[in-house]
Amino acid sequence: MMTSRRGISSVVGAVFAIIALSTVIGYITYSMNVLTNYNQSVLIRTQQMTDIANEKFQVSSVSYVNNKFSIAVNNTGSLPINFTKIWITNKTTSACNTYSCNINYVPNKVVVPGNGTTLGQKMSGTIDTTKPYNVKIVTSRGNSQQFTVNSVSSVPLNIQFLSMPPTMSVGFKTQLVMIVTNNGSSTVTNVTPQTLPNPPILTGSASCTAGPVSPSTYNTLAPGQTAIFKWDVTVNAGGDGQTCTYNLSPPLQNGYVGQSVSATITVTQVKFSSTTLASDVGILTMNYTTFRWTQGNQWNTGWNFTHGIATVMRINMTNNNSTSPLYVSKNTQLFFIRTSGGSTTKFFFINGTTSLSPLTMQSYTCGGPNDYCLKIPAGGSNTTYFGAVNSQGGGSGASIQALQQSDQYAAQLLIYGKFASCRTCIGNQYSQSLPFLAINSP
Numbered sequence: 001m002m003t004s005r006r007g008i009s010s011v012v013g014a015v016f017a018i019i020a021l022s023t024v025i026g027y028i029t030y031s032m033n034v035l036t037n038y039n040q041s042v043l044i045r046t047q048q049m050t051d052i053a054n055e056k057f058q059v060s061s062v063s064y065v066n067n068k069f070s071i072a073v074n075n076t077g078s079l080p081i082n083f084t085k086i087w088i089t090n091k092t093t094s095a096c097n098t099y100s101c102n103i104n105y106v107p108n109k110v111v112v113p114g115n116g117t118t119l120g121q122k123m124s125g126t127i128d129t130t131k132p133y134n135v136k137i138v139t140s141r142g143n144s145q146q147f148t149v150n151s152v153s154s155v156p157l158n159i160q161f162l163s164m165p166p167t168m169s170v171g172f173k174t175q176l177v178m179i180v181t182n183n184g185s186s187t188v189t190n191v192t193p194q195t196l197p198n199p200p201i202l203t204g205s206a207s208c209t210a211g212p213v214s215p216s217t218y219n220t221l222a223p224g225q226t227a228i229f230k231w232d233v234t235v236n237a238g239g240d241g242q243t244c245t246y247n248l249s250p251p252l253q254n255g256y257v258g259q260s261v262s263a264t265i266t267v268t269q270v271k272f273s274s275t276t277l278a279s280d281v282g283i284l285t286m287n288y289t290t291f292r293w294t295q296g297n298q299w300n301t302g303w304n305f306t307h308g309i310a311t312v313m314r315i316n317m318t319n320n321n322s323t324s325p326l327y328v329s330k331n332t333q334l335f336f337i338r339t340s341g342g343s344t345t346k347f348f349f350i351n352g353t354t355s356l357s358p359l360t361m362q363s364y365t366c367g368g369p370n371d372y373c374l375k376i377p378a379g380g381s382n383t384t385y386f387g388a389v390n391s392q393g394g395g396s397g398a399s400i401q402a403l404q405q406s407d408q409y410a411a412q413l414l415i416y417g418k419f420a421s422c423r424t425c426i427g428n429q430y431s432q433s434l435p436f437l438a439i440n441s442p
Contacts, residue, residue, distance in 0.1 A: 052141050054078050059137070060116070062149055063189055063219035064129045069120030069149075073137070075111045083109045083119060085138035091148065092131050103127070130154070130254065132186070148186030152252045157191075157221075158183045159251045161261035167268045168235045171323030171378070176210065176246060176263055178229040182221040192217040192253045193229050201245040206238030206267050210246075236323075238267030269428055283320050284415055284432050287381070290316040291437060296359040307407070307441040310400035312353055312361055312387035317415075319376040326430065327372035327423050329416035330364050334386045334436060336409045345409075347401045348388035349374070361385070361400055364392050372423045403441040411436035 056077035063070045069088070075081050088103035105123040119137070127133065132150040158181040168174040176196070182188050196210045211232040218227040235244070244267075249260035292299040295309045305311060313334065319326045334347040351362040351373065366373035370392055376382045389399045403409065413434040420427025 048141070051079055052143060055081055055139060055141050055143050057081055057111075057137075057139070057143075057145070059145055059147060061220050062135075062147070062187055065121060067126035067129055068123055069127065069133075069135070071119045071135070071137070072116060073111070073119060074116040075113050078113050080110055080112050082140040083107050083111070083117075083137060084140045085136075086119060086123075087134075087136040087138070088127065089134045090128070090131050091134055092154075129190070150184065150186050150188050152188055152191060152255045153257070155184050155188065156256040156259050157181065157188065157252070159259065159261055161246075161248065161251065161263045163233075163263045163265045166264065167266045169268055169321075170235050170237055171321045173232050173234050174265055176231040176233055176265075178251065178261070180218075180221065180227040180229070180252070182223055182225055185223050187223065188221045189219065190217065190254070191219075191221050191227050194248045194251060194253055194255070196231060196246055196248070199244075201247065202243070204239050204242035206242035206244050207236040208244035208265055209234045209236055233265060234322075235265065235267055240267065240269040242267045283430065284326070284376075284434070285318045285320060286413065286434055286436075287316040287318065288437065290314075290383075294353070294356060294359065297357050299356075303437050304440045304442070305403075307403040307405055310359060310387075310402050311347075312350070312359065312385060312400060313347060314352075314383055314385045315413075316381050317376055317384050318381045319378060321419060322379040324419040324421070324427075325378050326376045326417045326419055327427070328374040328376065328384070329418070330371050330373075330392045331414075331416040332384070333391075333414050335412045335414055336403060336439065337411070338405065339408045339410060343404065345401065345403055346389075347386040348391050350385045350388050352383075352385045353387075359400065361387050363388060366423070368424065372418065372420075375423065403439070406442055409439040409441060411439060 054077050056075075058074050058076050059071060060074055061072045071086075073083070084106065086103075086105040086107060088105065103123065103125075105120070107119050107122065109117055109119060111117045130153055132148065132154045134146070134148050136144055136146040138144045160177075160179040162177045162179070164175050164177050166174075178193050180191055193213055196213075198210070200208060200210075202208075211234075213229050213231050215229065221227055233244070238244075243264050245262060245264045247260065247262045250256055251259060251261045291313070292301060292315075293305055293311055293313045294300060295305060295311050299314075328349065330349055332349040336345040336347070338344070349364045351364055351366075354360045354362050364370070364373055374382060374384065387400045389401045413436045414431070415434065416429075416431045418427040418429045
């Protein structure tokens with residue numbers, strides 16, 4: 001009997017031992033599974049956080065096309081991006097239930113790294129382009145970018161309208177410049193200047209013609225950014241002090257009501273005095289590549305010729321005044337200065353050479369007053385010759401000038417003349433000095 005009870009006790013003990021062992025093994029297995037799942041969840045979440053951090057995109061421009069947003073975005077990260085939501089809210093009202101006030105647009109557009117796409121054009125319906133909107137773009141990983149888009153009619157911008165330079169002579173061009181700065185906190189779209197009035201407001205006989213604007217528009221203008229527009233304006237006619245005034249109200253197409261700008265161009269006569277020197281110099285230019293000299297037989301290039309030998313020089317001059325020819329005075333000369341100091345030498349204006357062998361010249365004569373003989377046409381060029389010892393130095397065969405001493409020389413071209421409609425007509429006197437070539441005369 002006792003033996004039987006011991007056998008039963010052993011069996012019961014073994015059963016409990018098996019149950020306990022199974023429980024321990026099950027718990028350990030469960031714990032390991034839980035730990036594995038936890039580790040897996042941590043790894044997945046870590047990867048998700050890494051992916052979120054590596055997902056980057058940039059909104060490069062925003063504009064309106066067919067009364068819908070055209071939002072250019074670029075994938076600047078290292079992972080493909082799925083754009084899943086675009087929220088568009090009209091900022092002009094707090095209680096609005098119509099489609100154009102609150103738009104939930106689902107583009108579902110995938111963009112690979114380094115590429116870009118345009119969002120918004122496939123949304124149903126249209127939006128009011130005169131209203132400001134808040135736009136939020138969301139990706140499948142939860143990243144988002146939010147920005148505000150205003151029309152130019154909803155906010156006043158900082159606008160400057162300038163004439164540069166504000167004074168200009170007849171026949172020359174100046175510029176009108178419009179500088180538009182977005183001094184707000186949101187992006188502005190469709191920044192386009194108004195068409196200039198044609199004609200502008202004029203005084204006296206003034207006349208101005210403006211060319212096309214460049215560039216024609218800025219699709220977007222981010223906060224703090226500046227847009228610059230310019231027009232080339234030709235001053236066609238006018239007396240000294242007369243004006244062309246351009247008024248724009250509003251300055252931008254569909255712009256902010258009540259905003260206006262104005263710029264004035266003042267006509268100035270071409271003259272040469274202490275008060276207008278800085279604004280009028282530079283009307284004549286010389287083409288240094290056309291410089292030639294001769295001491296007989298042929299025309300030569302270069303800056304080295306022998307002293308003590310009769311020399312004639314020539315060079316092409318250009319009149320940059322597009323409306324009036326320049327008649328050159330007999331006082332025009334090449335003025336040479338020795339670099340070591342001492343004497344100076346003048347080569348006066350001549351009509352040209354009559355022979356290279358032997359070298360002879362034709363003095364600056366044309367009948368009548370024998371002055372203002374050479375005409376440089378408006379916007380054109382002509383060849384000028386220098387070689388006379390004196391102003392209007394005699395007839396054919398008269399004395400030809402020479403550099404008298406062996407030295408290096410610095411030279412200035414001293415030009416005298418008048419802008420007039422004919423040689424004998426009264427016109428505006430003009431003079432200018434231009435640096436000439438440095439000459440070595442052994």
